[in-house]
Amino acid sequence: MRRGLIVPVFGLALGTIFLGGLASVNRLGAQEKKEAMPEPTVKVGDMAPDFTLRDTHGKQVSLHDFRGKKNVALAFYIFAFTGG
Amino acid sequence: MQNFQQNLAKLEAADTQVLGVSMDSMFSNNAWAEKIGVTFPLLSDWGGDVTKEYGLYNPQYKAARRINYLIDKEGKVVEMQIDSEAIDPTKIVTLCERRKSGGK
Numbered sequence: 001m002r003r004g005l006i007v008p009v010f011g012l013a014l015g016t017i018f019l020g021g022l023a024s025v026n027r028l029g030a031q032e033k034k035e036a037m038p039e040p041t042v043k044v045g046d047m048a049p050d051f052t053l054r055d056t057h058g059k060q061v062s063l064h065d066f067r068g069k070k071n072v073a074l075a076f077y078i079f080a081f082t083g084g
Numbered sequence: 085m086q087n088f089q090q091n092l093a094k095l096e097a098a099d100t101q102v103l104g105v106s107m108d109s110m111f112s113n114n115a116w117a118e119k120i121g122v123t124f125p126l127l128s129d130w131g132g133d134v135t136k137e138y139g140l141y142n143p144q145y146k147a148a149r150r151i152n153y154l155i156d157k158e159g160k161v162v163e164m165q166i167d168s169e170a171i172d173p174t175k176i177v178t179l180c181e182r183r184k185s186g187g188k
Contacts (some may be wrong), residue, residue: 012122037167038149043141044164046156051134053105053127056114061103061125062158069160070101071183073176075088076140076148077106080116 048074089122098180099157103160107147108131152176156183 042048052062066072088095090104090110095102102124109139110128117126135141135148142149152170163179 030098031169036141037141040149040151040164040166041137042153043162044161046161047159048122048161049134049137050159050169051129051137053129053134055125055127056110056117058110059125061127063103063155065099066157067159068157070099070158071180072153073088073095073100073102073173073180074085074153075102075170075173076138076151077104078097078113078142078145078150080106080108081123081153 048072085122085126087171088118088124088175089120089186091173092124094177095180098177098184100180103127105129105134105148107135113133156178 048063050063052060055061063072063074085105088104092187094101104122104126105128107118107129113128114125116122126179128146129135129148132141132146132148137178140149140151141147150163150167150170152163152173153161154176156162163174163176167174
């Protein structure tokens with residue numbers, strides 16, 4: 001009688017593990033999508049959107065300050081103290 | 085940062101202003117600039133408005149994607165380098181020098 005019970009219980013446990021596994025695979029997929037890199041909206045040939053930001057001394061610097069005078073090499077860094 | 089700093093004289097000679105942007109505060113940018121001896125402006129995009137406008141905001145790191153733009157005197161993007169390509173700005177330096185000698 002006992003053995004007759006163990007098989008279905010075991011089967012149920014396996015089934016639960018299988019479904020749980022499927023769910024976590026799904027979750028991984030969603031996470032990968034979320035971690036995709038942002039796609040730059042400003043591309044070669046576009047006008048660079050103007051901005052005004054503060055430098056390390058608190059002085060305001062705008063992109064339009066250099067219009068008609070200089071090219072601008074604009075470098076976006078991930079964090080301070082990172083390489084490159 | 086260091087790579088742009090090393091090429092700064094060449095870029096300035098080719099009528100090019102270097103601007104660095106990060107989403108850090110003015111204060112940590114200042115410490116960073118002093119530590120590695122950066123003399124070009126390092127701008128703080130605290131809050132990330134500019135980073136977001138350029139489509140470079142990475143929500144996972146709450147920071148920008150690494151990218152270099154070359155913007156000409158008329159305000160138009162003429163070159164971009166993304167991620168690992170952005171570490172070496174030689175392409176931008178060469179382009180600026182060529183534009184200068186071409187009278188642009």
